[in-house]
Amino acid sequence: GAVVSQHPSWVICKSGTSVKIECRSLDFQATTMFWYRQFPKQSLMLMATSNEGSKATYEQGVEKDKFLINHASLTLSTLTVTSAHPEDSSFYICSARDYRGRPTDTQYFGPGTRLTVL
Amino acid sequence: AQKVTQAQTEISVVEKEDVTLDCVYETRDTTYYLFWYKQPPSGELVFLIRRNSFDEQNEISGRYSWNFQKSTSSFNFTITASQVVDSAVYFCALSGLGGSNYKLTFGKGTLLTVNP
Numbered sequence: 533g534a535v536v537s538q539h540p541s542w543v544i545c546k547s548g549t550s551v552k553i554e555c556r557s558l559d560f561q562a563t564t565m566f567w568y569r570q571f572p573k574q575s576l577m578l579m580a581t582s583n584e585g586s587k588a589t590y591e592q593g594v595e596k597d598k599f600l601i602n603h604a605s606l607t608l609s610t611l612t613v614t615s616a617h618p619e620d621s622s623f624y625i626c627s628a629r630d631y632r633g634r635p636t637d638t639q640y641f642g643p644g645t646r647l648t649v650l
Numbered sequence: 651a652q653k654v655t656q657a658q659t660e661i662s663v664v665e666k667e668d669v670t671l672d673c674v675y676e677t678r679d680t681t682y683y684l685f686w687y688k689q690p691p692s693g694e695l696v697f698l699i700r701r702n703s704f705d706e707q708n709e710i711s712g713r714y715s716w717n718f719q720k721s722t723s724s725f726n727f728t729i730t731a732s733q734v735v736d737s738a739v740y741f742c743a744l745s746g747l748g749g750s751n752y753k754l755t756f757g758k759g760t761l762l763t764v765n766p
C-alpha cells in the first residue's frame with residue numbers, strides 16, 4: 533500500500549511555543565491531505581482538509597489561526613500549532629488521499645505525532 | 651449527516667476464538683465508501699479494507715472477512731482464529747464520493763484484546 537510519513541513522531545515543547553508537523557506522501561502524489569486529532573482512547577476527529585495550492589478547509593470549531601496548514605506541494609502538507617498550550621497536547625495524524633482513479637481511491641495514514649505541551 | 655456506530659467499546663477473547671466487530675452506519679448518500687482500519691498500540695492506522703456501496707459482495711482476506719449488508723446498513727468485520735497480534739483498536743469509517751464528500755467519518759472504535 534501507499535506510504536505516508538510524519539515528522540516528528542513525538543515532540544515536547546513549552547507552553548507558548550509553536551510546533552510544526554510535516555506529513556509526506558512517499559510514493560504517490562496527494563492533491564488532498566487530511567489532519568486529524570485523537571485524544572487518548574477516543575476516535576479520530578477531522579480538523580481540516582488540505583488541498584495542494586489552495587487554502588485548507590477547517591472543520592467547525594477548529595481555530596484557523598491556531599492550527600495553520602500549508603500544502604505547498606503534491607507530497608507535503610504541514611500543520612503548525614501556534615502558541616501551543618497544554619490543552620493542545622494530543623496525537624495528531626495526517627492522511628493522504630491516493631487518487632489515481634478508482635478503485636485506488638483510499639486514504640492512507642501517517643504514523644502520527646504525539647505532541648506534549650508542558 | 652453521516653454517522654458510524656461501533657456499539658462494542660471493548661471485546662476480550664482468548665486466542666483462536668473467532669470474533670466479530672460490528673459497524674452500523676447512516677448516510678443520505680446513495681453511493682459511498684466503507685472502511686476498516688486497525689490501530690495497534692503504536693498508534694499508526696493500518697488500512698484493512700475499502701468497500702464501495704454498490705458492491706455488496708462479501709470479502710475474505712486470510713483470517714479476515716467482511717460482511718456488508720446494505721439492507722441493514724451494516725459492515726461487520728470478523729477475525730477467524732484470533733491471535734495475540736490482532737490486539738488493537740479497530741475503526742470503521744464512512745465517506746462519500748468526490749469533493750468534500752470524501753471526508754472520513756469514524757466510529758468510536760472497538761478495542762480488541764486477544765489473550766493467550
